[in-house]
């Protein structure tokens with residue numbers, strides 16, 4: 001073999017070795033990346049664990065806090081607010097009533113013609129309007145003016161088939177889905193904002209007075225006859241349709257629960273005695289906090305950077321505004337520490353709240369063999385292209401961890417309420433039916449979430465109560481519920 005040929009062979013062999021080494025290093029690096037990513041997900045999963053024993057501790061803690069919140073004002077993180085609703089709808093309500101439902105990124109206005117026991121809901125109409133984001137952090141006048149203008153427009157469109165008796169003023173049930181310290185059925189002051197709203201000048205102010213002034217500026221003659229939280233509206237709307245409804249839960253942008261309490265079991269209640277001996281309580285369970293909650297570093301960081309740090313801790317681990325954001329935070333760490341999406345961290349992934357819960361839900365429900373929906377969402381929302389099937393599978397798993405934790409914690413919260421009401425066991429062999437009216441976009445649209453919630457609740461309740469405790473979807477019941485309560489508290493009764 002000539003000298004040249006030998007040199008060439010040596011060079012070729014060396015090049016082949018170097019290439020092989022590169023491949024091995026790349027494989028090792030990529031293996032290392034996967035291992036690191038897997039470790040991050042596993043660690044997160046471990047911290048999110050909610051075995052039944054833990055859920056029972058959480059339910060017990062919820063019951064204890066409910067007692068403390070009923071005992072004295074400020075006795076617990078659970079506000080246990082008195083709603084002044086001591087009579088739920090009976091079916092006798094009749095006449096034309098309006099409702100305004102405000103509490104998320106949209107508000108609804110509706111009118112309903114009630115026909116008493118025989119006519120029930122004769123006719124109803126509604127419109128839904130989205131709230132421009134700048135109004136969520138502006139002034140209360142700006143927000144109420146905007147809403148009152150839409151309400152006035154809706155009232156002007158009232159048709160012939162709605163009847164207001166001559167000489168009567170139109171009446172409104174106002175569903176205001178934030179914590180309010182009520183002073184009567186139709187007045188109350190805002191305690192604080194939640195769900196991304198932050199309008200300083202409204203805190204501590206009477207919300208009905210604020211809305212009434214805005215309606216007057218619009219020349220709209222309308223009286224607010226009931227001010228209710230969405231949980232109270234849902235409970236009222238649920239009871240109208242099913243007399244076994246005793247509690248309501250909202251799982252939407254935010255989360256909360258209300259239930260019927262015996263008036264004498266509310267030590268802090270010094271108001272007029274309740275005619276029925278009952279009082280509906282707005283728990284504001286979103287603010288529940290317990291050392292048993294399985295919180296992670298991602299939850300803590302999200303809370304610290306929120307508009308309301310230290311507040312609404314339960315809500316931040318179960319409700320729609322936050323679930324997608326928790327997933328984003330874990331993905332961000334995987335991108336930074338395990339190069340999960342390659343050598344650079346996708347810039348969009350760093351934007352808080354860019355991954356919304358409806359998108360997370362769409363990814364979680366993707367049943368296509370190549371997880372096409374996951375791929376498309378990553379591309380459209382985060383501008384991450386050409387993801388492998390393995391990457392997509394990781395993401396579905398992450399959605400599952402976050403959604404399951406939220407759903408199981410919500411079930412524990414419900415179980416806590418049932419315990420407080422003494423409906424977690426069969427008494428003297430008698431099986432009372434207990435129905436919980438549920439509403440909110442998260443519950444309605446995130447099937448994996450709602451299925452997991454219902455299965456967990458069954459697990460907590462056990463065989464014996466399986467067929468006596470029922471969760472019922474109350475579709476947009478809070479608006480109708482507010483109109484019904486306006487009817488039962490009408491000034492003309």
Ligand code: BGC
Pocket residue numbers: 103176177178179194195229230231250252253254255256257284286315
């Ligand atoms: C509010 C509650 C409301 C719940 C559901 C929470 O953020 O504090 O008043 O009922 O969201 O809308």
